[in-house]
Amino acid sequence: DSGVxxxxxxxxxxxxxxxxxxxxxxxxxxxxxxxxxSLDQGLQFLIQYYNGEERAKGNILERxxxxxFPDLHSELNLSSLELGDSALYFCASSGxxxxxxxxxxxxxxxxxx
Amino acid sequence: xxxxxxxxxxxxxEGAIVQINCTYQTSGFYGLSWYQQHDGGxxxxxxxxxxxxxxxxxxxxxxxxxxxxxxxxxxQELQMKDSASYxxxxxxxxxxxxYNKLIFGAGTRLAVHP
Numbered sequence: 001d002s003g004v005x006x007x008x009x010x011x012x013x014x015x016x017x018x019x020x021x022x023x024x025x026x027x028x029x030x031x032x033x034x035x036x037x038s039l040d041q042g043l044q045f046l047i048q049y050y051n052g053e054e055r056a057k058g059n060i061l062e063r064x065x066x067x068x069f070p071d072l073h074s075e076l077n078l079s080s081l082e083l084g085d086s087a088l089y090f091c092a093s094s095g096x097x098x099x100x101x102x103x104x105x106x107x108x109x110x111x112x113x
Numbered sequence: 114x115x116x117x118x119x120x121x122x123x124x125x126x127e128g129a130i131v132q133i134n135c136t137y138q139t140s141g142f143y144g145l146s147w148y149q150q151h152d153g154g155x156x157x158x159x160x161x162x163x164x165x166x167x168x169x170x171x172x173x174x175x176x177x178x179x180x181x182x183x184x185x186x187x188x189q190e191l192q193m194k195d196s197a198s199y200x201x202x203x204x205x206x207x208x209x210x211x212y213n214k215l216i217f218g219a220g221t222r223l224a225v226h227p
Contacts, residue, residue, distance in 0.1 A: 002155065002157070033214070033215070035217075041219070042200060042217050042218060042219040042220050043156065043200065043202075043217040044217075045214055045215065045216060045217070048214050055214075056214040058214070090155060090156070092156075099204055099214055099215050100143075100144050100146045100161045100163075100202075100204050100215065101146070101158050101161060102156075102158065102215065103158070104155040104156045104157070105155060106154075106155050107155055
């Protein structure tokens, strides 16, 4: 158990809908990262927050947005969903050791039908 | 931009040694990490190299050559439970500097056979 929690575990929704994925980092970690992993694909970095501020961005679609709240939990919002958005979405957190050692949550499997 | 290359698949037998290579091209470089991911599971951190040389952690070792933009993960005394995907990742600077992000390779699927 990494100490990172993500909810929900599974999500099935229809095209055009909007969903929110939630992540709570390990106790004491200020950085939260979001990744997308499609079937048999690598991990695509989406966005990073540090203590509530956006710090790094990957190839995140404009339909996607995220935020980190004062209690350090983070939410990833996906809107106008398309079939191609079906994937595993991972949240990770890191502490003072920096981005190289990240602790991943169990992921949210999103299926868009 | 950044790119990392690693073999897509490697097969080995129990008890053997396997090496998974990773070459990278990045605009900035701060270190190379390795992660393991079992099917249906989350990635877990294995090792990190910021400087040239070999880092050993039990049956796993990781090597880095910054001049060659190359690293590898060495797995010894392979066990069936080592069957998983292995990802190399490089730290890259976020736009605020000092808050690095990780760029992952596409992963190497290791299959260990009896």
